[in-house]
Amino acid sequence: MTADQGIRWVAKPTVFALCLTPVAWHVWLLFTGGLGANPIEATNRFCGEWALRFLLVALAVTPVRELFGWSALARFRRMMGLFAFFYVFLHLSSYVVLDQFFHWPSIWEDIVKRNYITVGMVSFVLLLPLAVTSTKGWVKRLGGRAWKRLHRLVFPAAVLAVVHFYMMVRVDTREPLIYGAILALLLAVRSIGPLRRRLSRRRRKPAERPAVV
Amino acid sequence: MLIKFAKPSDVKPSEITPLSAYLDRRRFMKTAAVTGAGAALLPLLPNGASAAAKFDDLAKSPYSTDEELTSFMSVTSYNNFYEFGPGKSDPIKNSKDFKPQPWSIAVDGHCANPGTYAYEDIIRPHKLEERIYRLRCVEAWSMVIPWVGIPLADVLKRFEPASTAKYVAFETVLRPEEMPAQKTRLLDWPYVEGLRMDEAMHPLTLLAIGLYGQEMPNQNGAPIRLVVPWKYGFKSIKSIVRISFVENEPPTTWNKSAPQEYGFYSNVNPNKDHPRWSQRRERRIGEFLRRETLMFNGYAEEVAHLYEGMDLNTQY
Numbered sequence: 445m446t447a448d449q450g451i452r453w454v455a456k457p458t459v460f461a462l463c464l465t466p467v468a469w470h471v472w473l474l475f476t477g478g479l480g481a482n483p484i485e486a487t488n489r490f491c492g493e494w495a496l497r498f499l500l501v502a503l504a505v506t507p508v509r510e511l512f513g514w515s516a517l518a519r520f521r522r523m524m525g526l527f528a529f530f531y532v533f534l535h536l537s538s539y540v541v542l543d544q545f546f547h548w549p550s551i552w553e554d555i556v557k558r559n560y561i562t563v564g565m566v567s568f569v570l571l572l573p574l575a576v577t578s579t580k581g582w583v584k585r586l587g588g589r590a591w592k593r594l595h596r597l598v599f600p601a602a603v604l605a606v607v608h609f610y611m612m613v614r615v616d617t618r619e620p621l622i623y624g625a626i627l628a629l630l631l632a633v634r635s636i637g638p639l640r641r642r643l644s645r646r647r648r649k650p651a652e653r654p655a656v657v
Numbered sequence: 658m659l660i661k662f663a664k665p666s667d668v669k670p671s672e673i674t675p676l677s678a679y680l681d682r683r684r685f686m687k688t689a690a691v692t693g694a695g696a697a698l699l700p701l702l703p704n705g706a707s708a709a710a711k712f713d714d715l716a717k718s719p720y721s722t723d724e725e726l727t728s729f730m731s732v733t734s735y736n737n738f739y740e741f742g743p744g745k746s747d748p749i750k751n752s753k754d755f756k757p758q759p760w761s762i763a764v765d766g767h768c769a770n771p772g773t774y775a776y777e778d779i780i781r782p783h784k785l786e787e788r789i790y791r792l793r794c795v796e797a798w799s800m801v802i803p804w805v806g807i808p809l810a811d812v813l814k815r816f817e818p819a820s821t822a823k824y825v826a827f828e829t830v831l832r833p834e835e836m837p838a839q840k841t842r843l844l845d846w847p848y849v850e851g852l853r854m855d856e857a858m859h860p861l862t863l864l865a866i867g868l869y870g871q872e873m874p875n876q877n878g879a880p881i882r883l884v885v886p887w888k889y890g891f892k893s894i895k896s897i898v899r900i901s902f903v904e905n906e907p908p909t910t911w912n913k914s915a916p917q918e919y920g921f922y923s924n925v926n927p928n929k930d931h932p933r934w935s936q937r938r939e940r941r942i943g944e945f946l947r948r949e950t951l952m953f954n955g956y957a958e959e960v961a962h963l964y965e966g967m968d969l970n971t972q973y
Contacts, residue, residue, distance in 0.1 A: 480746060481728075481735030481942050482798060545946055550935060558933055612933070615843060615914065616743035 451519055459520060463527045466494050467534075484542045491535035493619075496609060498528035499602050500626050507633040522578055525598070529575040532605075536568055560611035567604035570597045602627055710872050712785055712805050720861055720959075721789035727800035729869050731942050736876050737794065738895060739844055740829065740836035747838070748876035755835045757879035757896070766826075766902035769817035776880055780866060782815070783807040787870070788863050788884070793925045793954045795889035797947075798940045804884050805867030810858040813900075818854070822902035825857040826850070827883060830898045844910055850894035851907035851921070852885065855963055861886055861956060887956040889923045920973040924964065925954035929973050 445453075470490050473479050479486040502524035509517040544551050554561045574595055576582070583591045606627055610620035738748040741755075760776040785805055793799045813825065829848035833839040839846045856862065863884040866873055873879040878895025885892050891911050901907070911919035918932055927937045927950040938947040953960050964972075 481731035482745070482940070484940065484945075485798075542945075547938075547947070550938065553935060557930070557935075560933060614933075615739075 447516070451516055455516075456519070456523070460523065463498070463523070466490070484538070488535065488538045488543055491531055491538050492609065495528060495531035495535045496605050496623055498524060498531050499598075499605055500623065500630065502528045503598065503602060503627070503630045507630060510637065511633070526575060526578055529571055532568055532571055560608050563604050563611065564608035567601045567608060570601040570604070574598060574601075599631065711870055712867055712872075715785050715787040715805060715870065718786050718788050721787065721803075722791060722801060722955075723789075724791065724801045726789065726803060727942050732800060732802050732868060733874050733876060735942060737796075737890065738876055738878065740839050740846070740848065740896075741876065742838045743843060749874075751837050752875035755832075755875045755879065757873070757875060760880050760898075762881070762897060763899045764816050764901075765899070767819040767822035767904065768902045769819065770815065779812060779864075779881075780807070783811055785866075786863075788865075790861075790863070790884060790886040791954050792884075792886065792890055792893075793939060793950065795891060795919070795923070795931060795936075797931075797934060797936060797938070797950075798942055799950075799954075800942050803869055804863055804865040805870065805873075806863040806865035806884065808860055809862040809864045809883065810860065812864055813857060816900075816902070818902045821904055823854055824903050824905065824907055825852050825854065826899075826901040826903050826907035827852075827894045827897050828899035828901075829894055830896045845913050847898075848894060848910045849907065850883070850892055850909050851903075852892075853906075853963075856885070856960075859960060859963065861959055887925055887953040887960045889919075889925060891919070892923050922964075922969075922972055924960075924969065924973070925950065925952070926969055926973065927952060929970055 470479075470487065474483060474487070502521065505517050505521040505524055509515060540546060540551060544554075555565050556562070574597060577586065577591065577594060586594065606620060606624045609623065610617060613620060734749050735745045736748040737745065738752070741748040741751040758776070761773050762776070762779060763773050765771045785807060787803055787805055789801060789803045791799060792802055818825075827850045830836075831839060831847040833846075852862070863886075864881060865878075865884045866881050868874070868877060873882065878893075881897050882895040883893045883897065892909075906921055909919075909921055911923075912921055925936075930936055936950055939950045940947050951957070
């Protein structure tokens, strides 16, 4: 089996299954009474936290690949991004279905009046086109450059997701601050590459000039 | 003469185990065993489930609701008691080392009989009652809990408050060694709360020492706590060590923490939103669909007159 086949037929399905284990575990707890007195709140919280975690994992793929030279990681980026969206979608569904049970007036009021829900909803809206255009067909249709520019929306979406969590908890801010710190680190690592390129370009310029002359 | 409200044929509150509680218990044990976490979870059993002393001969109260009780399991495992941590399951996990006995309460301020009173001396002269109240948390969930206690008014009267006493201030015990979150700056410890004199003397206001016919579990505010059923749960201060009769509105912990979110009165009011969520509907623990929140948590008939002429939108 070649390395390519290994990724395609072994690594990818394994990772895919691993990404679903949180759901399996949660469903297990749900049916065995392990979620405590308020299973709806627990479900909401669970989906939200895993959405944030997968968002961070998806954002970590490229920096980790570049840092360690693991080029094969690139093949997992879309899967991680889509799993992030999958958990975001579960989170939103659990709010609409379990928490509010389609009580649209309340939901609309929440979106308009509660800042943390507004922020969360904006984050979802930013992620939606990214999930839709995740296929190879869409990359072709948009062209690589436009596709890449569109998918930079993941950065504001991730920032808003952390802000959403922070605004919700208010008193015990430890968890959202940890996510915020990881996100900040990932964004910082990403900006090193372009920054270095820009710096080296500037340094190269004086040397290039004589060559032109 | 001893006035006995309960007939011998009456079912004792301690005998009432709703089916849901029974099922919850079995389900809990099953989970514990199946997940292999049995050993880890067993110590989490509410202390009331095993060895807590039971109260017999509790007087029934016309103030009790006949709504379905929230299961003992839920009442004792889903708590807000920030001294033991901010999570709902922190209190049951972190309160095992808390020692509710011996206990005493300092009484001071504008009254004729200040002093430090032993827990037993506070309770002994009174007939214990069972009060089944709705509890509405400010976080938009609710429960129905069978408390054991005595009307606060009966206790306060013994201290003979002066006419200058306009408010009653309460304070929770400060024991960072037994209450781990008191070592953090989550809130401004010790927890303090207060009521206006007429609210404190209202017959619904209860000084509770137990629930489900047994001693108050640590995670619910052992050994003695307030229950003010028409106000959001955080007004019902737990593990009380000080009662002060004061002239001016006393500071309250959540108001100090977030004044725009939590007022002094904090009456249950579906028309006054919390800045971060609606108070119009609530989730009764154990139910799927939310229910409408009632003004004063359904106790409007009893307490609305206390707030006549007040703008409840600004004085929340």
